[in-house]
Every structure is written in C-alpha cells, then in structure tokens.
Amino acid sequence: MRAANLAVQCAGVSMRNPVMPASGCFGWGREYSRYYPLRTLGSVVAKAVTKEARPGNDTPRIAETPGGMLNAIGLANPGLERVLADELPWLAGQDVPVWVNVAGSDEEEYCMVAAAIDASGMADVLELNVSCPNVKRGGLAFGTEPSILKGLVTAVRRVTDLPLFVKLTPNVTDAGVLAEAAVAAGADGLTVMNTLRGMAIDLDRRCPVLANGQGGLSGPAVKPVALAMVYQLARTVDVPIIGCGGIQSGTDAVEFIMAGADAVQVGTANFTDPYAMPRIIAEMQTWMERSGAASIAEIKGAVH
C-alpha cells in the first residue's frame, strides 16, 4: 500500500485534507473543539454573518425526515461586530484555514460584511451565502436570478481580495447559468450545494412542523442531488468546487471528488456523530491507500 496524501490547494489556500464543515453546522468551531483539535480538518467554515444581529426564526426550527432533516434557523447570528470581537479571534488561532460565510439583505450589507471580515485579517476565504431558503429577504433571492447574482458577486469582488466562493442553491431550473454568472463576476470557486426546499406536516396540529413553514432539506437523502449538481457544474465552469450534500462517510466524500469536487463540506453528519469529520478523513485515507490513489488530484473528476 502506498501512503496517500490528502492535502489539497483550493483557490490558493493550502489544506491538510479536503474536509471541512458546512456553514451553520459547526457553530464557530469552538463548540466542537472539545471533541477534537480543529486543525484535524482541512478548514473550518463559520456560520453566516450579517451586519446586525439576527435572532432567527421561531421554533420548531428542526424536523427529522427519512434519511435527512429540515432546518429553518433563519441565519441566526450575533452580528458582525460581535463575531469579529468574540468568535473569529479564537477560531483564527486554531492553526486551520478559516472560511467565513457572508449573508445580507441587500448588496450593501454583503459588501460591508465582506470588507470588514477581510480587513480583520481573521479569514482565509469568504463564502457568499446566496442560497439560504429560510429568510424572507436576501439569501435565496440573490442566488436564483443570474443577473442579480452577477451584480452581487461583482460588487463583493470589488471590496475583497480574499478567495471568494459562492454557495449555490439547487432550487433552480439550471444551476449552470448561475455558476457561470458567479464565475464571470469574479468568484474563485463554488460551494455546491445548499439545502433543498422542503416541508414536513404535523397531522395532529394540522400545520407544518416548522414554524417557518418550509425549511432546507439536508442529510443522506439529498446526496444524489448534490452529486449530480457537482458533476454538472464541474463540466460547466473551471474553478474549484466544494461538494456538499449528505456526506456521511469517506467513500461518500470520494464520490464527490470523483464527480469533480476539489474538497467537501460536511453538515448534517456532524449532528449524527460529533466525530464525523475526523472519521471521514480517516476513511478517505484508508480508501485511497487500499485503491492505490496517492493524491486527491489523482481521483478528482474520475467519472468524467
């Protein structure tokens, strides 16, 4: 068996391995640091940050569905000022690249937050959230219309030199058009994908389980959808793609790499098992060594 090297370069960022959490599923990192050192991971992706604090939606915000879950958190976060003061300084000292997810209600807010996080020097990558299905303004509204997405990415691109990833939604007719719009406007990479819009019904109360009505579906149930989207976009654009959707094991992660992803994000699996990501990294290592793959580059896009 040859030793496999899991290290990857993504838009100029060196990562020890291609595994990182999906935004919103890992808090600010600190919450999971009691389980393992965060430098075990390829990167840490912080939750979405908006200019002002957001309380988020009413509860219930969570519903389990077969093979998955719905969430409607609503971009709850303490706001830019407190994130910069209380959360990012600790995370920036953990010897692991830091990705910060940026959200807003309008272009001005996205730009303001992106510029401030860039200026803080505490982030290595910005990920634009244009795909949250659970807020009334912003979020998904920016990620479904190519001209609006292009305008937003162009505007944010002007205020930051950090690697800029755009997290896309599957809730569109053709994700390819949006991917092209994001890349044309200067995105350095894409995160594929955010959650699928879904609903669960409470029969006794005769109403949706989630207070928000609808939510975002994640977990193993959505993995085939995410794989197909990564596969499609890998043929459409020539920038790094972070695969995200239902990854629970090392072989799930390898499937995404083979579909064309450069790295992967793990969301729901962290809830099932707090040690999910270290386990996925170890399982990738084992799979690669058993199958004679020496590097991620060797298997990337293998199915194309």
Added chain:
Amino acid sequence: MELKVLSKNEVATGVWEMTLGGDFSYETVQPGQFIHVQVGDGITHVLRRPISIADVSVSAGNLTILFRIVGRGTRWLSQARIGDSLSVMGPLGRGFPMTQAKTALLVGGGIGIPPLYLLARRLAEQGKAVTTLLGWASAEDRFWLPAFERLGHVEISTEDGSLGMRGTAVDALAVLENLPDTIYACGPRPMLAALKRWALRHGKRGWFSMEERMACGVGACGGCVCRTEGGMETVCSDGPVFALDEVML
C-alpha cells in the same frame, strides 16, 4: 461514547425506563442534564434524541433514563436489547442549580418528570424539604411515584381525575399549606407558563427545564432555541435549565 443497555422496563404504556452502563462521566452529572442518543444506523435517523438523565449511580457506574415513545426513533430505542451498545453524547447542557434555601417545590408534568427525580434525590440528600407536584394524563400513565414519595411530600393530579386531584400539576399549588422557597419544574409549556405566573405573583424564584427539537446538542447549530429576556438561547447548551423569570413562555 458507547454505553450498554443494562436493563429496560416499560413503566407505563409507551414509557420506558432504561439503565445504561459503561465509560461515562457519572460523577459530573448535574440534575437536569441530558444525554444525546443515536437511534438506528445514523442514516435513516440523522438526528440523535435528547433524553434527560433521571438518575445516576456513581458507585455502580450507571445512569437511568425514562422516555416516551413519540415516533420511530424513540420506538427503535425502546426495542434495544439488554447488552446492546448505544452511541451516547453527554452529559450535556446546564442542569438545575442547587438551592441554598431550605425548602424546594418540584413541579413535573408527564414525560417532564424524569429529570426531577435526580434533583429530588440530591436535594433530599442535602437535607432540604422537598415537595413534589406530579401530573399525568391518567392514573395508568404514572411512573416512579413510590420513588418520589420516599424523598418527600407528593401531590398528584391527573387530567381525568383518575388519581389525585383533577387537573394539571399546577392546579395542586392550591392545596399547598406552606410555600417553598425555590421552584423547579419541567413539563408542557402551558404548565410552565401557569407556574411562572404563580411564582412571580408569590415572589418566588426558580428554574425551568425546557424542551425543544434539537440537532447538534452542543450549541453549534442554533436549532433548539428558546426565547429569554436576554434574547434567543440554545436549549442544548445555554439550557435546558433557565431561570423562570428569564425564560419567555
């Protein structure tokens, strides 16, 4: 960590008592804390189930949970066999602070009752006078009643009046002869709301344990929040126990 099922027992229809043993931080368990239990293979059910710790034995190295079957996940758990291993996170959350006062009133409704048992036991061990108001839908739903009766005075109420007084645990407040200093409660939201109004009217302080649909269990995802005077707080990590005057019901 993995804990083994040491014993299981259906204590009322659809309510299971399960004792788990193995490597666990038993000595740090505070009453009101919970464990987060994986159900199934983690694929069909992606979310763990938060279950209060009802009792713990540091010397024997085990803990006991009580849970009601409410869906497929808890049904799966009820079907675990003695000797089976369960993936468990915990102890999680902030439990009930122990009162400095001499008397305590514990109010529990239905499946909110279990965390009050360990609390009652710890309070009784400290020499506090414990009065417990327990409410169930009906007489056949009751569990652990003799265990509570060994620790202090108990008033029972049932919604159908088949045992004790008719009504909820809060209705039993009317029969109290002396008002205790500190209140602890866990149960349905309307019960807690009524108890909060009563407590504020009588100038009593205390602590409520809250329940909410939960995902991560460690304060990372923001799924299980509860509105408090200080804003939204996570039930799993900031709670599940909150000061009764701060939690908004």
